[in-house]
Amino acid sequence: MTHRARARLTLEAELRHAIEHDELRLHYQPQVDLRSGKIIGVEALVRWQHPTRGLIAPGEFIPLAEESGLVGGLGEWVLKNACQQIRAWTDAGIAPQQTAVNVSAVQLSRGQLIVSVKAALQAARIDPEQLELEITESFVMLDREQSFKSLAELRALGVRLSIDDFGTGYSSLAYLQQLQVHKLKIDMSFVRGIVTNTSNALIVKAVIALGHSLGLEVIAEGVEEIAQASYLHMLDCDVMQGYLISHPLPAEEITRLLVSYLPIDIPPYANKGG
Numbered sequence: 001m002t003h004r005a006r007a008r009l010t011l012e013a014e015l016r017h018a019i020e021h022d023e024l025r026l027h028y029q030p031q032v033d034l035r036s037g038k039i040i041g042v043e044a045l046v047r048w049q050h051p052t053r054g055l056i057a058p059g060e061f062i063p064l065a066e067e068s069g070l071v072g073g074l075g076e077w078v079l080k081n082a083c084q085q086i087r088a089w090t091d092a093g094i095a096p097q098q099t100a101v102n103v104s105a106v107q108l109s110r111g112q113l114i115v116s117v118k119a120a121l122q123a124a125r126i127d128p129e130q131l132e133l134e135i136t137e138s139f140v141m142l143d144r145e146q147s148f149k150s151l152a153e154l155r156a157l158g159v160r161l162s163i164d165d166f167g168t169g170y171s172s173l174a175y176l177q178q179l180q181v182h183k184l185k186i187d188m189s190f191v192r193g194i195v196t197n198t199s200n201a202l203i204v205k206a207v208i209a210l211g212h213s214l215g216l217e218v219i220a221e222g223v224e225e226i227a228q229a230s231y232l233h234m235l236d237c238d239v240m241q242g243y244l245i246s247h248p249l250p251a252e253e254i255t256r257l258l259v260s261y262l263p264i265d266i267p268p269y270a271n272k273g274g
Contacts, residue, residue: 188222
């Protein structure tokens with residue numbers, strides 16, 4: 001236990017140093033319109049370029065950042081750098097419609113998110129609608145009153161809002177209409193089994209219908225096979241994201257992809273199971 005405690009304290013100190021000394025990196029994963037096959041957005045995903053351990057995945061350090069109080073500084077770094085990248089893409093004439101950034105429960109509950117977002121938008125000189133903020137469903141429910149207030153302020157600013165991992169939280173139907181977001185993201189745990197698991201397929205179909213009935217765009221995460229893309233297209237899902245298109249890529253590589261990408265051809269779904 002002592003060893004683990006020391007290791008944790010060391011990692012926490014190193015993460016604090018990383019935030020302050022530019023050891024973090026943003027990778028971007030494309031989001032593709034299921035009708036046109038074109039890239040219409042990207043999601044910014046933070047990575048930690050550790051000087052001795054190499055590239056550390058977010059699953060290792062995001063929970064630590066949340067528990068240690070560092071997630072506020074981490075979130076501001078991501079927001080600022082994502083907006084600067086949007087500015088660079090806009091200047092080059094290749095900016096996607098939206099670039100999505102994840103927001104933590106801590107950022108929402110502090111009530112300072114609107115200040116951080118305004119500052120990042122102004123510093124980068126980008127339009128608010130170019131930025132999309134992703135909020136995990138269960139995070140919103142942790143502090144409902146403050147979350148609803150923050151989301152209303154952000155929507156009034158013109159920023160696009162998305163509920164991430166939809167279907168894994170709770171009180172979804174009761175509060176979804178009040179949230180007034182623009183997009184639902186279906187959790188990958190449902191999408192991955194969509195062509196082999198009837199229950200998953202029914203859930204995905206229901207979420208798409210629910211989202212559309214509320215005037216929301218629906219995006220499916222974790223799409224890895226063309227059959228999944230075809231099935232989602234058949235269900236009238238709007239957008240997909242996943243390894244089928246690309247793994248998350250560093251800024252230079254995603255920039256090249258935005259320039260060279262040819263629309264993917266999604267064939268009609270063929271039910272091989274009969």
